Amino acid sequence: MANAGIPRRAPLTARAAGLVACHECGRVHPLGFTTCLRCGAALSSRDPFSLQKVWAWWLVGLMVYIPANLYPMLVTTSLGKTSENTLLGGVIELVHIGSYGVAGIVFFASIMIPIGKMFAIPYLAIKVARPDSRSAHLRHWLFEVVEFIGRWSMVDVFVVAILSSLVQLGGVVSIKPGFAALCFALSVAFTMLAAISFDSRLIWDADKGNAE
């Protein structure tokens, strides 16, 4: 798209202009201000601990993601017979019922999104340390996808909660939540925190014409 009136150099950032911008409300202040005059939020031109927090949350998220896949999500007792379903098992079961659409949604939310986040978050963090300005748009898009889509992984935890509250038909059939539900919920929450901790302004700092 043509950007009339905008030179080929990267646009002026608040930091390059000697200003510090509020992350909450966008208000700009001269460098040195520590509290936003408009909304009262703490100001920092770039969050100096952003990457440390991202790596820490990502690591604990990865650690609980492993048991989330190994332990059962659901424990079904039907006429005295007990069967267990893992995260992936739940998707396979939906395929067996023939609900391919719903199986696709659950596969996307419970398998694709968490795995994608596990790779996307370290990629974004590593690229801040070794920047190249050409991929900034792609990395920004990736960050927005990770930030927007992460919470949808929680679907499976809610499914487990609904099924175990509803399917309690005495000796006929009953469903109980498995240990993986807790691990998976924690994993989703930790990777969401990793994405929230990431200061997206770091993506653009290597953008050309912005080096000083």
Added chain:
Amino acid sequence: MGKRINYALAAHPSFQARWSLALNPAMAYGPGMRPLSIVPAVDPAILKDLVACPSCDTLHRLPDAGMNQRARCVRCHRVLINPRDSAMTKIVMMALTATILMIAAIAFPFLSLQSHGLSQRSSIIDVIEAFSEGMMLPLSFAVAALIVVLPMMRLAAIMYVLAPMSFGWAPAKGAMTAFRLAEALKPWAMAEVFIVGVAVAVVKVSGLAHLSMGPAFWAFAALVLVTVWNDTFMCRLTIWRTLESRAARR
């Protein structure tokens, strides 16, 4: 895609030099000074008409007040401003509607299941209590927070901040903090994720038993629609600037 505006402060050398001299204390007071304290030469009020993109830090000049169009960041295309006519009143009314729907969703039965002559009813409270056994207990609190407590807190904060605004009054005490809270809660209020979970659960038990939706299900579904619609009316920047100008008048 919204109309792209040209409010970006171009990195024109003369402009940049002027800005740096006027605003960068390190440059204005010599290289030995550290930019620590407030710069006396600059009145921060003149910076009110600028906005930095929260995603990429690009400086923009704000469009004139009263312009009713969406503006995006020239670099990363994030929506910076999206003003709507009488949005404040609409948002308050919708937040109030959503709160009433949430109370209905908690009070009435949510889903009921019939199989082999047995039946089981379940409310939102039962769904929350599903994890209440043993070491799964923290998950019960988390589910309660994600589907009821945090969405309610967010609605309450929005109403607290915007109801005085819609009447043209000065902001309530602590309105700034309340609105920051509402913004911070946004990713954690998961009512819409929950409703997708209900749809998946319905498909999963369809082979096992007959399932019917209670009134609470429809209340909750309506709540999700109202909340999602409401969020499209919310323009962060417009609300912040209104709060700021009203607080200054007090």
